[in-house]
Amino acid sequence: xxxxxxxxxxxxxxxxxxxxxxxxxxxxxxxxxxxxxxxxxxxxxxxxxxxxxxxxxxxxxxxxxxxxxxxxxxxxxxxxxxxxxxxxxxxxxxxxxxxxxxxxxxxxxxxxxxxxxxxxxxxxxxxxxxxxxxxxxxxxxxxxxxxxxxxxxxxxxxxxxxxxxxxxxxxxxxxxxxxxxxxxxxxxxxxxxx
Amino acid sequence: xxxxxxxxxxxxxxxxxxxxxxxxxxxxxxxxxxxxxxxxxxxxxxxxxxxxxxxxxxxxxxxxxxxxxxxxxxxxxxxxxxxxxxxxxxxxxxxxxxxxxxxxxxxxxxxxxxxxxxxxxxxxxxxxxxxxxxxxxxxxxxxxxxxxxxxxxxxxxxxxxxxxxxxxxxxxxxxxxxxxxxxxxxxxxxxxxxxxxx
Numbered sequence: 195x196x197x198x199x200x201x202x203x204x205x206x207x208x209x210x211x212x213x214x215x216x217x218x219x220x221x222x223x224x225x226x227x228x229x230x231x232x233x234x235x236x237x238x239x240x241x242x243x244x245x246x247x248x249x250x251x252x253x254x255x256x257x258x259x260x261x262x263x264x265x266x267x268x269x270x271x272x273x274x275x276x277x278x279x280x281x282x283x284x285x286x287x288x289x290x291x292x293x294x295x296x297x298x299x300x301x302x303x304x305x306x307x308x309x310x311x312x313x314x315x316x317x318x319x320x321x322x323x324x325x326x327x328x329x330x331x332x333x334x335x336x337x338x339x340x341x342x343x344x345x346x347x348x349x350x351x352x353x354x355x356x357x358x359x360x361x362x363x364x365x366x367x368x369x370x371x372x373x374x375x376x377x378x379x380x381x382x383x384x385x386x387x388x
Numbered sequence: 389x390x391x392x393x394x395x396x397x398x399x400x401x402x403x404x405x406x407x408x409x410x411x412x413x414x415x416x417x418x419x420x421x422x423x424x425x426x427x428x429x430x431x432x433x434x435x436x437x438x439x440x441x442x443x444x445x446x447x448x449x450x451x452x453x454x455x456x457x458x459x460x461x462x463x464x465x466x467x468x469x470x471x472x473x474x475x476x477x478x479x480x481x482x483x484x485x486x487x488x489x490x491x492x493x494x495x496x497x498x499x500x501x502x503x504x505x506x507x508x509x510x511x512x513x514x515x516x517x518x519x520x521x522x523x524x525x526x527x528x529x530x531x532x533x534x535x536x537x538x539x540x541x542x543x544x545x546x547x548x549x550x551x552x553x554x555x556x557x558x559x560x561x562x563x564x565x566x567x568x569x570x571x572x573x574x575x576x577x578x579x580x581x582x583x584x585x586x
Contacts, residue, residue: 214564215564216419217414217415217418217419217564217567218415218493219415220414220415220418221414221415221498224414265470265474266470267492268466268469268470268473268492268495269463269466269467269470272462272466272495272496273459273462273463273466276458276459276462307496308415308493308496308497311492311493311495311496312489312493315489315492315493316489319489358576359579359583360576360577360579360580360583361576361579362579364411364572364575365572365573365575365576365579366572366576367572368568368569368571368572368575369568369569369572369573369576371568371572372564372565372566372567372568372569372572373565373569375563375564375565375568376560376565378564379563379564379565
């Protein structure tokens, strides 16, 4: 049991990294990675929302199956996630102003983060139970945090180098990501000892 | 009222191209451009969803209260995405397998919500439909072009037909790094041409 959870964690955080291998959440990855500070804020907010969203969508899915309307999955999930993000924002504002200050501005951006909906849908597709689903979403979001912080670090350094004019902005960011993805592919060669 | 379809088409494909100029909807662009056929399938699904959602949102633009407009738009979009999802699953199972999770993810594609907010919510029905079609065509053309490039680079084929005079395999191009690097280079090329013109 524990080893299967551990393998879910390692596989979805490193081998199948959301950005480097699954292309989910590329928009915030490119958009909020100008500095390590904002990048880690975004990463933490994603961990928070993704785990919560996976717990809630797990029960929403049970409800949909009970009501025999599984085809409403997409509609129900996106509404639940949008509502959840709003609620988290309001609650953080009241309960923990400090945390709100550091995470608050990233929360509205997460609704458009396709990784949250994507991972919720994938967890259902993979037939994960509640615990597996939580581990899966936490690992995926952790992978996102690692990727975005690394990328922000590279971008901070890039400020000091001269880049050809046509490569400025998106092109160089995408090519950097491509090279990072190449490095992440190296993880695929590892064999888990369990 | 007349709409100059040609001008609108130029706007959708060149001046306001969703992928190359506005750089929206990166995730599906990167993920579904593994081959020209997959890209075309994704593009056509987006045209269908975008046109229908633009039409309905434009019809309802005076009914939806301003404060809840985003959730209302999402409901409309999600409905059409579900329709497209079920249709593809029923009639084109291979495409359904290939696109997988990215069909339901059309819901969160920034292009669709972006057009609803920026255009359909403010304009009458007919121009909104035209806007949906031209923006969809712009998206489809650029996506198919990327798909064709990656398919050609990886296996020397386009739409499954062998084009290259020799057989080769360059799997990297269909994998994740290939997607990022190809799109990066294409965007750089477009910037280069633009810088030269100005």
